Amino acid sequence: MRTMHPTLLIGPADWDAQRMPRAEFQGRLDALWRDHPQAGGVIVYGDAADHGALAYLTNFTPKLEPGIALLSRSGEAALLVGGGINMIPAAKPLTWVEKMLPLRSIAKSVPQWAMKLAGGTLLVGGDAMPYAMHGELFAALGTAPEDATPTLQSHRRRKSVRELSLIRQASTVPGKAAQALALARDRNVTDAVIAAEYAAWQAGAQDVRSLFSLDGGRSLVPFDVPVAEPADPMQVYLAVRVGGYWAEGFVMLGAKPNASLDAAKSALQAAVAQLRPGVTPATLTQTLTKSGTHPAALPAVIGIGLAVQEDLPLNEPLAAGTVLSLRAGVLGEHSGVIVSALVAVTETGSDVLWSAP
Amino acid sequence: MTFEQRLADIVRGMKAQGLVRLVGVHDGAHFIEKPDPVLVLTGFKSMGPCAVVLGDSGGRVLVVTPAWDAARAERICPGVRVVSADDVVEGLAALKLGAGATGSAGIDMLPFGIASRLVALMPGTVGADNVVFDAARTKTDTEISHAREATRIAELGYARLLDMAKPGVTEDELAVDQRWHAKSLGAEDNFVLLCAGPHNKAVAPSHGRALQEGDSIVVELTPSYRGQLVQICRTIVIGQANDLMREKYALVVKAMHAGIAAAQPGRPMADVCRAINAVLEAEGYGEFCYPPHIRRRGHGLGFGSIEPGDVALDNDTILEPGMLFMIHPNQYLPEVGYLLCGEPVLITATCGVPLTAQFAALAEVGV
Numbered sequence: 266m267r268t269m270h271p272t273l274l275i276g277p278a279d280w281d282a283q284r285m286p287r288a289e290f291q292g293r294l295d296a297l298w299r300d301h302p303q304a305g306g307v308i309v310y311g312d313a314a315d316h317g318a319l320a321y322l323t324n325f326t327p328k329l330e331p332g333i334a335l336l337s338r339s340g341e342a343a344l345l346v347g348g349g350i351n352m353i354p355a356a357k358p359l360t361w362v363e364k365m366l367p368l369r370s371i372a373k374s375v376p377q378w379a380m381k382l383a384g385g386t387l388l389v390g391g392d393a394m395p396y397a398m399h400g401e402l403f404a405a406l407g408t409a410p411e412d413a414t415p416t417l418q419s420h421r422r423r424k425s426v427r428e429l430s431l432i433r434q435a436s437t438v439p440g441k442a443a444q445a446l447a448l449a450r451d452r453n454v455t456d457a458v459i460a461a462e463y464a465a466w467q468a469g470a471q472d473v474r475s476l477f478s479l480d481g482g483r484s485l486v487p488f489d490v491p492v493a494e495p496a497d498p499m500q501v502y503l504a505v506r507v508g509g510y511w512a513e514g515f516v517m518l519g520a521k522p523n524a525s526l527d528a529a530k531s532a533l534q535a536a537v538a539q540l541r542p543g544v545t546p547a548t549l550t551q552t553l554t555k556s557g558t559h560p561a562a563l564p565a566v567i568g569i570g571l572a573v574q575e576d577l578p579l580n581e582p583l584a585a586g587t588v589l590s591l592r593a594g595v596l597g598e599h600s601g602v603i604v605s606a607l608v609a610v611t612e613t614g615s616d617v618l619w620s621a622p
Numbered sequence: 623m624t625f626e627q628r629l630a631d632i633v634r635g636m637k638a639q640g641l642v643r644l645v646g647v648h649d650g651a652h653f654i655e656k657p658d659p660v661l662v663l664t665g666f667k668s669m670g671p672c673a674v675v676l677g678d679s680g681g682r683v684l685v686v687t688p689a690w691d692a693a694r695a696e697r698i699c700p701g702v703r704v705v706s707a708d709d710v711v712e713g714l715a716a717l718k719l720g721a722g723a724t725g726s727a728g729i730d731m732l733p734f735g736i737a738s739r740l741v742a743l744m745p746g747t748v749g750a751d752n753v754v755f756d757a758a759r760t761k762t763d764t765e766i767s768h769a770r771e772a773t774r775i776a777e778l779g780y781a782r783l784l785d786m787a788k789p790g791v792t793e794d795e796l797a798v799d800q801r802w803h804a805k806s807l808g809a810e811d812n813f814v815l816l817c818a819g820p821h822n823k824a825v826a827p828s829h830g831r832a833l834q835e836g837d838s839i840v841v842e843l844t845p846s847y848r849g850q851l852v853q854i855c856r857t858i859v860i861g862q863a864n865d866l867m868r869e870k871y872a873l874v875v876k877a878m879h880a881g882i883a884a885a886q887p888g889r890p891m892a893d894v895c896r897a898i899n900a901v902l903e904a905e906g907y908g909e910f911c912y913p914p915h916i917r918r919r920g921h922g923l924g925f926g927s928i929e930p931g932d933v934a935l936d937n938d939t940i941l942e943p944g945m946l947f948m949i950h951p952n953q954y955l956p957e958v959g960y961l962l963c964g965e966p967v968l969i970t971a972t973c974g975v976p977l978t979a980q981f982a983a984l985a986e987v988g989v
Binding site: 267268269270271272273274275276277278279312313314315328329348349350351352354355358359391392393394395396397399454459462463465484485486487489490491519560561562563 | 687694850
């Protein structure tokens with residue numbers, strides 16, 4: 266879900282070796298090497314807006330400027346950190362990678378690293394790289410590295426036990442934010458959303474994003490100017506990141522009976538009941554859109570994890586360990602509604618991690 | 623200067639370069655050092671990748687992603703034709719721009735996945751970033767008004783920081799609180815660079831370290847109000863500062879005021895940097911006035927244009943009324959570590975005027 270991107274990521278992002286030990290990262294790298302047996306190393310790019318892959322392999326969240334990990338099959342690892350040498354001490358607590366260098370002069374440092382590899386070079390996140398940096402890197406390497414972004418996206422879809430534990434923890438936060446929203450909703454839209462965000466920060470979120478509706482749920486807007494009036498109904502989208510993992514959902518508050526809300530909830534319940542390994546997102550989408558067209562034409566099913574929206578092929582059967590956000594909605598002439606459920610696919614069905622009451 | 627006057631300047635700049643249209647693109651990943659041609663040309667701060675096509679008659683078409691954000695764009699940009707799209711490149715392609723010289727702005731800052739497709743879509747396009755951003759080197763009256771409000775929010779945030787900073791509180795907790803507090807006052811964003819330690823080498827993003835007595839907090843508070851950033855730079859001692867710290871902080875404040883005094887219309891930006899350096903060099907810190915210790919003594923303030931650029935020795939930009947930028951000595955001194963002090967300064971017809979009500983002064987908070 267697109268929200269307004271902040272200019273700096275500020276929340277707690279230190280690596281917690283108890284929650285996500287080094288061995289888990291090594292397992293992820295081993296899986297990458299298995300799928301690319303000719304590869305000797307991988308270049309992984311990440312920035313503040315797009316760093317799910319970088320975090321997946323290194324735990325590093327580039328709060329300020331971009332980072333590039335150079336990870337070798339032999340076990341050597343280095344992180345190139347943007348912002349100059351003085352940024353390195355602040356970056357060290359965020360990752361298991363010990364060797365850190367400034368990101369400057371990648372045209373020199375990356376080819377030198379690649380030359381020592383016993384095999385080919387992979388690239389993850391190349392499309393997110395700034396255009397000028399991408400050109401500089403490819404020119405310096407001479408040959409284009411193999412794009413391993415799709416491989417890693419596929420690996421990231423099935424969450425490990427530790428990842429599911431972190432996502433469960435993250436999933437407790439939107440509920441706290443929604444409670445604060447409900448308590449403050451009579452004041453005005455801005456105060457209510459700010460109260461919800463504050464509750465999320467207080468609950469340990471490392472990032473909080475919100476959208477809300479000013480037209481009865483027909484569309485969503487970010488916070489840009491204060492809104493002094495309350496809204497009824499109040500449709501709010503909340504996304505929180507805790508321990509690296511995102512949880513999200515839609516909250517609909519209203520004082521009046523709402524037939525559209527009932528219809529959307531019914532579609533959502535049907536989709537949750539249908540969810541089990543082997544079902545495709547396309548099938549779930551059919552169920553979720555039976556109640557009507559979504560306001561804002563949002564996708565009905567998204568993957569979620571280290572990114573607030575992860576790659577999820579529509580026609581690929583879901584596997585246990587996948588975490589999804591399911592959305593059902595109704596767009597009327599003068600109003601709209603979206604309801605959602607954050608769900609994990611289990612071996613036998615699904616587990617609802619959070620859904621607004 | 624009004625928004626419309628600046629837009630007319632940009633159209634004149636286009637024509638002077640023989641362009642029939644200009645395409646400005648931004649990916650929606652806002653960053654303090656990344657100028658935004660879409661914001662300059664339309665006033666719209668996007669959530670996703672967006673493009674604006676400016677014709678030589680002044681007409682504008684804004685391609686908005688995500689598609690559902692188009693209604694907001696229409697509200698913010700009256701007089702602009704808004705086109706919703708799921709993909710900004712496909713949205714631009716659907717406009718069928720036609721023949722004639724096309725300039726572009728913002729391409730080099732885009733992610734490769736978007737930029738490479740745009741370059742293929744618009745072969746022969748010439749870089750025209752300067753047409754957009756040079757014309758926006760001075761702020762509009764509205765932007766200056768927003769900068770004043772952002773400054774008020776920054777100073778209120780600083781007062782709150784003084785209340786909250788104490789041993790045991792982590793850097794992350796302070797940074798998070800500042801982001802939230804600024805938003806509660808009306809800022810849609812706040813670039814909070816904050817760290818602490820007994821001897822800081824630089825200012826860096828916060829992490830989980832808890833404050834201790836004897837630490838210095840160095841902080842840049844940079845709220846954005848309706849898309850206009852402003853910054854204040856401050857240093858706070860946890861406990862009582864020693865005489866050496868007070869003496870050295872007074873020195874960087876003196877250097878800052880020398881820089882502000884040099885910030886006059888008609889003078890080059892480099893003079894501001896020289897004036898700051900001169901104060902520090904006179905006290906024997908010459909070697910710390912140049913790379914790798916220091917790169918600049920301030921910078922422009924986006925999110926639109928970040929002109930007039932850095933307060934640096936190699937910036938010969940002549941200062942003009944309406945320019946807004948940071949002056950911050952932000953100096954590492956070996957005896958006490960990194961010290962932050964800085965104010966947002968507006969160039970008027972006669973001099974540089976800080977927007978802040980209270981200038982940087984070394985703060986001490988009790989333990």
